[in-house]
Amino acid sequence: MKYGQDKKIFLFLAMLLSALSGVLLLLPMVYIHRIIKELILTGSPNFDLLKTNALYAALLPMLGLLLYALATLSSHIFAFEVEENIVNSSMEKLLEMPLGYFEDKESGKLRNIIITGAGETHSILAHQLPDMASAMISPIVIVIFLFHFDWRLGLVCLLPISVGMAFMATMMTEQGKADREAYYGNLNNLSAESIEYVRGIPVVKVFGQSVLSFRQLYQTIMTMKSSVLKMALGWQNKMALYEAVTEATAFFLVPVAILLILYGDDPNKIIVHTIIYLLIGPIFGIFVMRNATISQYMYFASQGLDKIEEALDYPEMSEGSETELASGALEFRNVSFSYAEEKILDHVSFKVNKGETVALVGASGGGKSTIAKLAARFYDPQDGNVFIAGKDIKDYTKASLMANIAMVFQNAKLFKQSLRANLLMGKTNASDEDLETALKEAGASEIITSLPQGLETIYGSKGTYLSGGEAQRLVLARAFLKNPDYLILDEATAFADPENEKQIIKALHRLAKNKTTLMIAHRLSSVVDVDRILVVEKGQIVEAGRHEELLAKEGLYAKMWKEYQESCKWEIGGKND
Known part of the structure; x- marks a missing residue:
């Protein structure tokens, strides 16, 4: 927020528009439910009612997409302001640094830390921020829908979601955090060493050391590869289980629906509710995954800003008040x-x-x-x-x-x-x-x-x-x-x-x-x-x-x-x- 300065209003505007967009994109489910109900439960459907509900089901998502576009525009305005201020603030700090600070600093690595940190922050604000508010409010709307139509079937729909979230929790471990930190550090090292290698190619070729000089860069690339594989493969089985369970609403819902019909519930009503729950249930898992993705991007942005702070963390040199320096000894x-x-x-x-x-x-x-x-x-x-x-x-x-x-x-x-x-x-x-x-x-x-x-x-x-x-x-x-x-x-x-x-x-x-x-x-x-x-x-x-x-x-x-x-x-x- 400290980097947003006078554009902070666009942050709140983006969040508000994003939240409204998320609600509007889900509201068509209400009208789709009414359409299905009218078609199945009534002997002679009211076509005027069907047209009205179909119109709302079509117009609300369009309005939601328009608000989402405005949210994205607002978030980009805020993101560019923040990115510019991060870079400017970092450069101002660099200009205030004692000259000794630059003695052991690699220009490529320093540049990469600042640009990458600012870029990661821009990415989360410009591209993930519009999803953030909707990803937070949409699950709440979905839960309301689940209990609004038939609370019994709604509870059943929550089962695969709960199991999926349990699998998700097993991926958010201290080891996973350490793997992400190692990945980020190796990414910085690879970027810095690549820049230094390219700059030194003329000298390397003159002395015929192409293979030997590439060995260190190759080792860094292999370290980066190992880091990426370790982080990705650590999620492999758990991610597969999560996606399988959250997409399996029908395997939980249909048997319970049959049981409710066998125990005397109106078959037509149960079918209507089951159809709408088959549409709503998997959506919840999508928003959980979206929240996890946003959380990961926020982690990288936070790491980027921490790297900038760490790179610019240097003991301040006291400054006197004497402004006149005469010639002398x-x-x-x-x-x-x-x-x-x-x-x-x-x-x-x-x-x-x-x-x-x-x-x-x-x-x-x-x-x-x-x-x-x-x-x-x-x-x-x-x-x-x-x-x-x-x-x-x-x-x-x-x-x-x-x-x-x-x-x-x-x-x-x-x-x-x-x-x-x-x-x-x-x-x-x-x-x-x-x-x-x-x-x-x-x-x-x-x-x-x-x-x-x-x-x-x-x-x-x-x-x-x-x-x-x-x-x-x-x-x-x-x-x-x-x-x-x-x-x-x-x-x-x-x-x-x-x-x-x-x-x-x-x-x-x-x-x-x-x-x-x-x-x-x-x-x-x-x-x-x-x-x-x-x-x-x-x-x-x-x-x-x-x-x-x-x-x-x-x-x-x-x-x-x-x-x-x-x-x-x-x-x-x-x-x-």
């Missing part, structure tokens, strides 16, 4: 951080003065990227503090941090829209002149001029793809547009070829000018001219200084520099010592 004071039980940073302290560029170097897994993420407040440290411009980073609002910090990651991210729209994410009100200047500073002008549609070129599956280095230069142009006071660079040249790397390094120097910059680099050639280098090993800063100072110390950095220099001389197929 970035400082770590005795910072420690762990992922689960694994300690990544151990009492790290350093300071990047205003306008300085400080580089983090070291082996992979040493904690460099974690330092960068803490500086951008992806996470909060468990111990110690991060300060920006002399104030704890926790004192600032999220908006003020994001407005004054630019991050350039090793994986250049461009969205599947025009290149102009991609660039304007750095500054929404940028003019064409601003865009041209940013592109020039990033060394990316020739990329745009080489494209027939220029900035209007669509990037992605329906447009043009760029190399890693070209995409990175456009990301840098976006950072130039933003023109922040603080800059965090995470191996920005990692996927660039030598030509692009040269352009990117020049652009980075221009971008970092007069900005407080923290950069991570594996290619040590990019840190030779920085103000200070911090060598990170096993979560601690073990060396600090300028390039020449660290070489003179002949410590870890000097060893890394020597290895880097040797690696630059390597040749494929050559003799490498």
